[in-house]
Amino acid sequence: MSNTANPTWSILGAGAIGSLWACYAQRSGHNTELIFRDRRSLAAYRQHGGIRFTANGQTDLLNIAARCPATITAPIQHLLITTKAQQTLTALAAIAEYIQPDASLVLLQNGLGIAEQVQQQFPEARLFKASTTEGAYRPSRFAVVHAGRGQTLIGSAADKADAIAQSLSFAPLTVSPNDNIDAVLWRKLAINCAINPLTVIHRCRNGELLDKPEALAQIASVVEEILQLSKILNFDQELANLHQQVLDVARATANNRSSMLQDIESGKETEIEAITGYLCRLAAKQGLHLPANQLLLDEVQRISLQNRV
């Protein structure tokens, strides 16, 4: 029952957010498929019997269709990309032959700097960028918990996003078109830079940062540097009240472990390169050094190296 208004969405990246979208798509009767990295992960998924999905205190095992690059047979016209930023290009290269030239590609991930490279790899594709504050985490492999409601915005420099937003709104998830998605993503990057690395360094939940004078001082310095860079890039209007907003997000998500801390705790590669790394590289191109952010980057890289399993 795939058609223009109700397309089949292939989902690349079965992390928390990819699994969340896949589960709600399946629940609401839409065609969807998860694309796993290789035959081994696909076999492990099949062995597990599906994704164990928990929402509103209820858990179900959802047997969502799944493939890996070697088992894809049909062309891909609608692709939701929820891999980690640094894994995107390799994951896309593995399925590139199936992606239709004019496919709709939606990037829904933390960090910046990948969209331009994806557009280069698929020059005729309709590329959309999205950002979500839906709260989801994976208590174990092939399991996802929808922990808190949030907002999801989508936009594109070249296209209207209304139809795509609608087709990705699998109830109760709602995706809204946004005319200034780059500003939304810049703000999200800034908030991620101010919270995520510090939760790793202090090994604490988001809200616990607010009780630590040292962390509060670090947040203030990180924010100050981001505002400096944003001014040079003419992005400063987008960041009005950034400092207050960071504190609000830490308070609103007080009980959560940031995605970066979750990665560290499960021995996975973090997204530090696409978050603070991207910020520091962008600053360097402008001849600007961001010492507080650089320190967090170095420190998280050091912790990750010690930590990888």
Ligand code: KPL
């Ligand atoms: O987006 C987040 C994450 O965990 O990645 C939070 C902590 C809410 C903001 O940085």
